[in-house]
Amino acid sequence: MSAPYILVLYYSRHGATADMARHIARGIEQGGLEARLRTVPAVSAECEAVAPVIPEQGAPYATLDDLRHCAGLALGSPTRFGNMAAPLKYFLDGTSSLWLTGELVGKPAAVFTSTASLHGGQESTLLSMLLPLLHHGMLVLGLPYSESALLETKGGGTPYGASHHAGADGKRPLDEHEIALCRALGKRLADTTRQLEVSRG
Structure with missing residues (x-):
């Protein structure tokens, strides 16, 4: 049996969400578990368009097996009108086979997002x-206010998950509080996953 890993699954056309994913992965590793970064391809308006099997840059594309075999999940997307981006929703819409067999029931999960404006829909995104994760029976984790960065942040950061204010051009780097919250979320996910693995043991 392979060692448990946490899947960090995200969609990003720009660097902000991918940067967050890497900081969350660092937090997972600080919590003593392996983090696997995966992304999803863009949704094309052309019916016959086919994306390459392996993206030109960044993380590999996710498969249902990545979800099936993970011990926990961090799910990320930039905001699109206060909602997750279509490519991530499209991928999640294709997970009904996992729902039918209960493959994700009882696994911990957390979410993260980035927005162009400070009040651009971080919390609603x-x-x-969280909605499809709850339908899958996953155990949802947020960020507690015992994380001091949650009280001190002037950028992103919510109790519902990690967030980032990327700016209108998407180029604003993560600040120290946003990084701290990404890593805290990853570590909390790893700590919870390890405890569950031990109890199932």
Whole structure:
């Protein structure tokens, strides 16, 4: 049996969400578990368009097996009108086979997002990503206010998950509080996953 890993699954056309994914992965590793970064391809308006099997840059594309075999999940997307991006929703819409067999029931999960403006729908996007995870029976984790960065942040950061204010051009780097919250979320996910693995043991 392979060692448990946490899947960090995200969609990103720009660097902000991918940067967050890497900081969350660092937090997972600080919590003593392996993090696997995966992304999803863009949704094309052309019916016959086919994306390459392996993206030109960044993380590999996710498969249902990545979800099936993970011990926990961090799910991320930039905000699209207060909701998750279509490519991530499209991928999640294709997970009904996992729902039918209960493959994700009882696994911990957390969410993260980035927005162009400070009040651009961070919290509603995080909540939109939680809905399919709840339908899958996953155990949802947020960020507690014992994380001091949650009280001190002037950028992203919510109790529903990690967030980032990327700016209108998408180029604003993560600040120290946003990084701290990404890593805290990853570590909390790893700690919870390890405890569940031990109890199932």
